[in-house]
Amino acid sequence: xxxxxxxxxxxxxxxxxxxxxxxxxxxxxxxxxxxxxxxxxxxxxxxxxxxxxxxxxxxxxxxxxxxxxxxxxxxxxxxxxxxxxxxxxxxxxxxxxxxxxxxxxxxxxxxxxxxxxxxxxxxxxxxxxxxxxxxxxxxxxxxxxxxxxxxxxxxxxxxxxxxxxxxxxxxxxxxxxxxxxxxxxxxxxxxxxxxxxxxxxxxxxxxxxxxxxxxxxxxxxxxxxxxxxxxxxxxxxxxxxxxxxxxxxxxxxxxxxxxxxxxxxxxxxxxxxxxxxxxxxxxxxxxxxxxxxxxxxxxxxxxxxxxxxxxxxxxxxxxxxxxxxxxxxxxxxxxxxxxxxxxxxxxxxxxxxxxxxxxxxxxxxxxxxxxxxxxxxxxxxxxxxxxxxxxxxxxxxxxxxxxxxxx
Numbered sequence: 001x002x003x004x005x006x007x008x009x010x011x012x013x014x015x016x017x018x019x020x021x022x023x024x025x026x027x028x029x030x031x032x033x034x035x036x037x038x039x040x041x042x043x044x045x046x047x048x049x050x051x052x053x054x055x056x057x058x059x060x061x062x063x064x065x066x067x068x069x070x071x072x073x074x075x076x077x078x079x080x081x082x083x084x085x086x087x088x089x090x091x092x093x094x095x096x097x098x099x100x101x102x103x104x105x106x107x108x109x110x111x112x113x114x115x116x117x118x119x120x121x122x123x124x125x126x127x128x129x130x131x132x133x134x135x136x137x138x139x140x141x142x143x144x145x146x147x148x149x150x151x152x153x154x155x156x157x158x159x160x161x162x163x164x165x166x167x168x169x170x171x172x173x174x175x176x177x178x179x180x181x182x183x184x185x186x187x188x189x190x191x192x193x194x195x196x197x198x199x200x201x202x203x204x205x206x207x208x209x210x211x212x213x214x215x216x217x218x219x220x221x222x223x224x225x226x227x228x229x230x231x232x233x234x235x236x237x238x239x240x241x242x243x244x245x246x247x248x249x250x251x252x253x254x255x256x257x258x259x260x261x262x263x264x265x266x267x268x269x270x271x272x273x274x275x276x277x278x279x280x281x282x283x284x285x286x287x288x289x290x291x292x293x294x295x296x297x298x299x300x301x302x303x304x305x306x307x308x309x310x311x312x313x314x315x316x317x318x319x320x321x322x323x324x325x326x327x328x329x330x331x332x333x334x335x336x337x338x339x340x341x342x343x344x345x346x347x348x349x350x351x352x353x354x355x356x357x358x359x360x361x362x363x364x365x366x367x368x369x370x371x372x373x374x375x376x377x378x379x380x381x382x383x384x385x386x387x388x389x390x391x392x393x394x395x396x397x398x399x400x401x402x403x404x405x406x407x
Contacts, residue, residue, distance in 0.1 A: 019134050020143065022189035024150040026086065026127040029185055030120040031154025033093065033178055034062055036162030037113070037171075058113055065117030066124070067351045074125040074344020081198045082126040082133065082340055083189075089123030090186040097179035101172050112175060119182075125344040132331040132339050133196050140331050145272025145324035152265035152320075155232075156258060217333040218342065221326040222349040224286040227381045228319035228326070229350045230357025231293045234377060235260045235315045237358050239300065239308055241370060246304050256312045263316025264323070272324040282329040286322055287385035293318030297378035301371045 077085040096115025100108045128147070135143035165174040236257055243253030274280045296314030299307050327346070334342040360380070361373035 018192045019194060020131065020146070022185060022192050023086075023127045023131050023134075024147050025185045025188060026090065026123050027147050027151040028154040029090070029093065029178075029182055030124045031151040032158045032161070032181070033097075033116055033120060035155050035158030036165075036174060036178070037062075037116075058110065061110065061113045062117035062120070063351055063354065065114055066121045067348060069118055069121035070125050070347045070351075071341065071344040073122040074129070074340040074342070074347075076122075077126045077129055077340030077344075078198060078338055081196060082129040083193055083196055085340070086123045086126040086130060086193070087186060087189060089119045089121070089126060090182050090189065091119075092122065093119035094179045094182035094186065097175045097182060101176035101179060104172050109171075116178075125340055125347055128327065128343040128347075129339040130193065130196060132343075133336065134194070137332065139276050140328040141272035141275030141324055142269065143272070144327040144331075145269035148268040148272075148320070148323040148327075149265050152261055152268065156261035156265065215333075218330065218345075221282070221286060221329040222346045223384065224290060224322050225326040225346060226349040226353030226356075227290055227384070228293060228322040228353070230353035230360075230377065231297060231315050231381065232260070232264065232319050232357075233354050234297070234357045234361050234374070235300075235312065238361060238370060238373070239311060242300060243305075243308055245370075246308070248305060248308070252305065253308070256308045259309065260312035260316040263313055264320035267317050267320030268324050271321045272328065275325055275328055280325075282325045282332075285325040286329070287388065289318045289321035289325070290381050290385050291318070292321065294378040294382035297374045297381070300374045 073085055073089070093116055096112050096119055099115065100112035128144075131143050131147050132140060162174055165177055239256055239260070240253040243249075243256065271280075271285065275282065275285065293315055296311045296316075296318055299314060300311035301307065302310070327343075330342055330346055331339065357377060361370070361377055363373075364376045365373035
């Protein structure tokens with residue numbers, strides 16, 4: 001079912017920029033919150049992070065809360081409206097961040113990190129749903145490209161700015177800055193984002209939901225988004241390991257990771273514009289993006305600086321192509337009254353990719369080497385579009401006709 005994008009409150013045919021920027025800022029906030037603190041926790045004193053297990057638990061709290069709660073808050077956004085869920089989540093993020101800024105103790109750090117993850121679970125799918133509701137169907141690619149660009153900037157700047165803030169005033173200063181950021185975005189969204197009333201919904205049974213979430217129209221872009229997130233996590237986490245093995249300095253490997261994030265950020269708006277202009281279709285773009293990403297991981301198998309740089313460029317480019325096209329494809333095939341639920345469910349796929357990609361590479365590398373770990377994920381990502389292309393060709397008489405490398 002293809003859903004038309006309603007223009008709420010008599011919106012003009014062109015999407016006013018002031019309505020969208022607070023939503024992009026919300027995307028930046030959740031990305032900055034995830035990576036800004038995660039990159040700084042390992043350098044804390046033994047009074048706070050007493051072991052690697054404690055560090056792992058603190059890192060897992062944020063993503064774990066998102067994994068469990070995003071579908072619930074996405075469904076709530078459909079029921080009461082995405083704007084209240086967006087604002088409530090941002091307020092909760094500010095409160096959770098301020099809690100540790102005021103009360104400096106290990107227990108409050110755990111509570112604040114859990115609160116941040118739960119709050120992000122609310123405003124992240126709500127922001128995605130509002131991006132779709134407040135933009136025309138013909139411009140969804142551009143809208144999600146810009147949204148993804150801002151999230152990528154948050155992922156890129158989070159470790160850098162977080163490290164500077166922790167160096168200047170400790171972890172509490174970082175939490176205070178995050179509280180101030182969330183408060184500012186809340187006020188901005190309150191003033192700029194219009195009220196978008198929830199749409200009437202037909203009754204949905206558990207079987208109806210299962211059918212919709214098992215439909216290829218949902219599974220294909222969600223699987224591509226999960227693969228892109230898995231590759232990004234592996235690139236950020238393991239390219240520095242490859243750099244160290246090649247006797248490269250931390251500045252060089254850090255620059256390579258930044259190059260990966262920068263490529264992903266720069267490609268996303270252009271990919272969205274190409275989709276809107278009809279220069280590329282979502283199936284072709286998703287399949288191509290997965291193949292480019294797989295090629296990037298294959299380059300990571302090459303020794304030395306050249307392999308790392310090629311891996312960063314290709315992985316960033318491929319994932320930057322997938323992200324806006326995946327969300328635009330989900331939006332195009334989702335009834336407007338179920339957008340929040342779909343975005344929340346799709347985010348589960350991304351979180352699973354975020355955790356599953358590094359686990360797969362680490363497991364294979366433990367038994368063999370890191371080179372084979374990269375190869376395992378590369379083969380997994382390439383398998384989808386290759387199998388889809390082969391199936392489409394078999395379906396055509398005598399192998400004639402066009403074949404899209406659908407993801």
